Amino acid sequence: MSSTPSGGGEAPPAAVELRGITKRFPGVVANHDIDIxxxxxxVHAIVGENGAGKSTLMKTLYGMHRPDEGTIAVHGRPVRLNSPSDAIKHGIGMVHQHFMLADNLTVMENVVLGAEGRHGIGAKARARIAELGRRYGMGVDPGLLMEDLGVGDRQRVEILKVLYRGAGIIILDEPTAVLVPQEVEELFDNLRELKREGLTVIFISHKLDEVLSVADEITVIRRGTTVATVDPGATTARELATLMxxxxxxxxxxxxxxxxxQVMLRIDRLRVAGQGGRAVVDDVSLEIRSGEIVGIAGVEGNGQSELIEAVMGMRPADSGSIALGGTDITSWSTLAIREAGVGYVPEDRHRHGLLLESPLWENRVLGHQGRPPSAKGPWIDRGGARADTERIVADYDVRTPGIDVIADALSGGNQQKLIVGREMSGAPKVLVAAHPTRGVDVGAQAAIWDHLRRARAEGLAVLLVSADLDELIGMSDTLHVILRGxxxxxxxxxxxxxxxLGSAMTGAGGSEPDDTKDEGGA
Incomplete structure (x- = not known):
């Protein structure tokens, strides 16, 4: 809330004012009567459970959706935002949860791409990027290749892209989802610097402790509408969760x-080669027993994705072996591995977990097309698949008007709940879970953790990869750190x-994990 400056003049107009915003989609009212x-x-945080309407609201503010009702004002002036380019013209930029960067281009090329008319593509552009980096504490060498940067630096490049285009209002969607604690602190320092320079940040997050540490105000959205705006100094994470x-x-x-x-999954001296023959998984050995959750901690890009893909038959092993319950599955196909009893929650739900243009009940069949309730003999069992989809929707609280809705119409968190429900069906022996609660709210997190605990008690063996270190620590019986494969x-x-854990993940000296054992270092 704006306050009158000490000089006695009028308070400046709000950076953004949303009044009565309503947005409908077929069968769904995503936002109704939103006031912010x-x-x-x-730094203004927006929190809410999955399906609450946060993403729809931000897409409306960024010109990706037109509201059906309501008004938007920027710095006191009503605006109509028909496209992201309109939003950019009014000084609004957005950093999406999934980075939109080209790995084969340099930092400078990524920042300038699409905005070549501002400062050209040469020395002037490079100087402007360097100036922005210095001014806002986001220095990244403009000449570095994007593929050589870690996640924290990639995020800074995304923010630099927005600043380069002249944004004074920056929307950050789940900005800490892939960062280790040290990188989160660096990001928050960057946000405080932006604020000191007079910029406005709208911060979307599920992590309530982070919101409380960085936000000046917090707006809670529930079931598509705003229910409260609170001062972080006068509330707690527990109270926010209750509001949400x-x-x-x-x-x-x-x-x-x-x-x-009983060892359910054994990986022995596994090596997976990447481009140019370099090992991206290097001499990895581990065992997962029935009733055990084994966690893998690592900064993204250190081989955990390739390890999971090798276990699932999506990437060939260069050497070593993978055994399921004593049977060598190293060279098996993904379908054969799944049919042998391995469930899979993928890192990228859009690429590997869903058919976005297909209805939910067809997505229930995906990867399970050879077994009941999705199949009867060689045929798809439409009735069985539909009935089991209804069960998953109920058990996992998937917010949807019905099972004939296409997967793309669900919020990201509800898509995730559908996938977890599908993969926990059919009593799998092993579950390979990559970021199972990424992008889901506190209620859905609790439900997924409960399902994992229950399945573990019934003998499920789980390989858990997560960027949420609290989740890894809390939900693992055994914990390993992966670094450079x-x-x-x-x-x-x-x-x-x-x-x-964060220090071990980044290879930093000094504070090592408790009871750390060297597992084959140099």
Whole structure:
């Protein structure tokens, strides 16, 4: 909320004012009667559960959707935003959750791409990028190739792209989803610098502790409408969770051990080669027993994706072996591995988890087309698949008007709940789960953790990869750290802290994880 300057003049107009915003899609009212006022020069957080309408609202503010009702004002002037280019003209930029960067281009080329008319493509553009980096504490060498940058620097490049286009209002969608704790702190320092320079940040997040640490005001959205705007100094994560979902903040934790002696998945000296023959998975060995969750911690890009793809038969092993319950599956096809009892929650749900233009019940069949309830003999069992989709929608609280809705119409979190529900169906022996709660709200997180705990107690073996270190620590019986394709350390989930884990993940010296064991370092 704006306050009158000490000089006695009038308060400046709101950076953004949304009044009565309503947006309908066929069968769904995504936003109704949304009211938000964002003061200039502040960090304003927007929180809410999946399907609450946050993404739709931000897409409306960025000109990707036209509201059916309501008004938008920027710096006190009503505006009509028909496209992202309209938003950019009014000083609004957006950094999407999934980075939109070309790995084969340099930092400078990525920043300038599409905005060549501003400062050309030469020395003037390079100088402007360097100036922005210095001014806002986001220095990244303009000449570096994007593929050589870590996740934190990639995010800075995305923010530089927005600043380069002249944005004074920046929308950040789930900006900390892929960052380790040290990178989160660096991002927050960057946001505070932006604020000091008079810029306005709209920050969308599910991580309530982070929101409380960085925001000046927090607006809570529930079921498509605003329910409260609160001062972070006068509220707690528990109170925010109650406003969001009507329940308490869930905690990722395992109770008594359910680990047995039966090894369900054994990976032995696995090597996977990347481009040019370089090892992206290098001499990795691990075992997962029935009733055990084994967590893999690592900064994205250190081989965890390739490890998972090798286990799922999506990427060939260069050497070494993978065994499921004593049977060598190293050279099996993905379908054969799945039919042998391996469930898979993919890292990229759009590329590997869903047919976005197909209805939910057809997505239930995906990857399970050879088994009941999706199949009867050689035929797809439409009735069985539809009935089981209804069960998943109910059990996993997938917010949808019906099972004939296409997957693309669901929010990202509801898509994730559908995938987790599908992959936990049919009593799998092993679940390979990459970021199972990424982009889902606190209520859905709690439900997914409960399902994992229950399946673990019934003997499920889980390989868990996550960027959420609290989730990894809380939900793992055994924890390994991967760095440059090698398992370099293990940590005791009972004693290790996120900060210690983050240090091991980045290869930093000093604070090592508790009970760290070298696992084949140099």
């Amino acid at each position: 006022t964002v003061a200039p020069g502040t 979902v009507g329940g308490e903040l869930p905690v990722p934790e395992l109770r008594e051990s359910t680990v047995t002696d 090698r398992l370099v350390a293990s940590a005791d989930p009972m004693t290790v802290t996120p900060e210690q």
